[in-house]
Amino acid sequence: MLGARGGWQALRRCASLPRAQRAVRLRVREALGAREPAGEVKVQGWVRSVRSQKEVLFLHINDGSSLENLQVVADPSLENRDLTFGSAVEVQGKLVKSPHKMQNMELKAETIRVVGPCDIWSFPLKMKERHPLEYVRQFPHLRCRNNTLGSLLRIRSEATAAIHSFFQDNGYVHIHTPIITSNDCEGAGELFQIEVSFKRKIVETHFFNVPAFLTVSGQLHLEVMAGAFTHVFTFGPTFRAENSQSRRHLAEFYMVEAELSFTESLQDVMQVIEDLFKTATDTVLSKCPHDVELFHKYIAPAQKDRLEQMLKNKFVTISYNEAVEILKQASQTFSFKPEWGCDLQTEHEKYLVKHCGEVPVFVINYPYNLKPFYMRDNEDGPQHTVAAVDLLVSGIGELCGGSLREERLPFLESRLQRLGLADAYQWYLDLRKFGSVPHGGFGMGFERYLQCILGVDNIKDVIPFPRFSHSCLL
Numbered sequence: 001m002l003g004a005r006g007g008w009q010a011l012r013r014c015a016s017l018p019r020a021q022r023a024v025r026l027r028v029r030e031a032l033g034a035r036e037p038a039g040e041v042k043v044q045g046w047v048r049s050v051r052s053q054k055e056v057l058f059l060h061i062n063d064g065s066s067l068e069n070l071q072v073v074a075d076p077s078l079e080n081r082d083l084t085f086g087s088a089v090e091v092q093g094k095l096v097k098s099p100h101k102m103q104n105m106e107l108k109a110e111t112i113r114v115v116g117p118c119d120i121w122s123f124p125l126k127m128k129e130r131h132p133l134e135y136v137r138q139f140p141h142l143r144c145r146n147n148t149l150g151s152l153l154r155i156r157s158e159a160t161a162a163i164h165s166f167f168q169d170n171g172y173v174h175i176h177t178p179i180i181t182s183n184d185c186e187g188a189g190e191l192f193q194i195e196v197s198f199k200r201k202i203v204e205t206h207f208f209n210v211p212a213f214l215t216v217s218g219q220l221h222l223e224v225m226a227g228a229f230t231h232v233f234t235f236g237p238t239f240r241a242e243n244s245q246s247r248r249h250l251a252e253f254y255m256v257e258a259e260l261s262f263t264e265s266l267q268d269v270m271q272v273i274e275d276l277f278k279t280a281t282d283t284v285l286s287k288c289p290h291d292v293e294l295f296h297k298y299i300a301p302a303q304k305d306r307l308e309q310m311l312k313n314k315f316v317t318i319s320y321n322e323a324v325e326i327l328k329q330a331s332q333t334f335s336f337k338p339e340w341g342c343d344l345q346t347e348h349e350k351y352l353v354k355h356c357g358e359v360p361v362f363v364i365n366y367p368y369n370l371k372p373f374y375m376r377d378n379e380d381g382p383q384h385t386v387a388a389v390d391l392l393v394s395g396i397g398e399l400c401g402g403s404l405r406e407e408r409l410p411f412l413e414s415r416l417q418r419l420g421l422a423d424a425y426q427w428y429l430d431l432r433k434f435g436s437v438p439h440g441g442f443g444m445g446f447e448r449y450l451q452c453i454l455g456v457d458n459i460k461d462v463i464p465f466p467r468f469s470h471s472c473l474l
Ligand code: 4AD
Pocket: 185, 186, 216, 217, 218, 219, 240, 242, 248, 249, 250, 251, 253, 255, 257, 258, 398, 399, 400, 401, 402, 403, 441, 442, 443, 444, 445, 446, 447, 448
């Protein structure tokens, strides 16, 4: 809404200026939300439609501030051949009440300046066409001008802010964990190694003296901080060299990670995950209802109901053992036979969510041998497990992964010894020598979160510039 923050204050300030200097720049969102008419305003944006009639010229202008366009009404004499769909324009005139029911305000143009014409014949987006996501994905440099991507990017921006607010409101300290690191947190070997470009290479030496990689997770650095701050979080780019073209994997994605000290129960970590999901989603739904509606109406019509189920029900919890039993008894045939000791595949994860009524499912206590070195040993006999948790959601499978961390020095030392990692992780062992506390945390894939709330099938459509194997456009 146009309020104290926006153009109205500026409008008042400008009232005493000479006419030519008086025009106040308004964003489309502010203009649409205005409660009263205003003279001498200026709107800048891109033309979404042009309709020329005998008596009047109609334009629709969008500047990225809202899904809705601002209608401009002008005398046909202001038309010129550069004024086409896609062109960049600056329109000056008066904001007036619109006689049409569809909009509150419209701009009665006095001048229209085409700042940048658009060659509509070669422009891949077409006026008033609802292009499929697969089509606009081919044009990463232009697709943000399409309604669907515009909505997605506004939602992404609000969701980022909502996630930061959730943690800040709950007393977490935001830590910038490094992008360049010398460790492999997950131990899965999906690392991108960093090398100096060939031209500058000094033979046989590493720039950092040690091999360095793009981070696969900020967790270990957050654990460092959890030795001084009881609640920390990070939210940044994460990289995995997974040779996957799947609909839920990227080589570069954003991960939200939190670490909680003085936490002995996996339930505490799960409660934070559930609260984060529900609070951030409520905020997104209230901040950008029209943008979300576009997805729920045109992209994934069943997602609105599914999301309501997720928000109103308590998330379900089952153990890995129970999960395997459910899968073994399933009438469905899986490509991968479910067996105790094997990782759950996406098909298994999706089945489990369906089995639990499409409500998100926490699967806890995974086999010791499946999980990374830092997870806390449950010491539970022959079916040896660790205090790990994955959150599975409808249509996607794994959304979050977390665990209690092994805070006991002897357990950690012997596990690292067995893996041949004890020397490399001396600093990590130090954390257990100097004021070690029980702690735990989790990571949530931000793009998978967006897929989940909006019902977007392919992860490449919820990030501005997707990077995946064999593709790094722009
Ligand atoms: O389950 P992951 O591998 O967990 C960790 O990295 C922990 N160190 C996090 C922590 O405890 N601080 O990854 C966490 C989440 C996954 O559940 C998934 O949502 C997302 O990150 N993710 C990916 N998203 C997109 N593309 C990929 N290649 C992803 N790999 C993981």
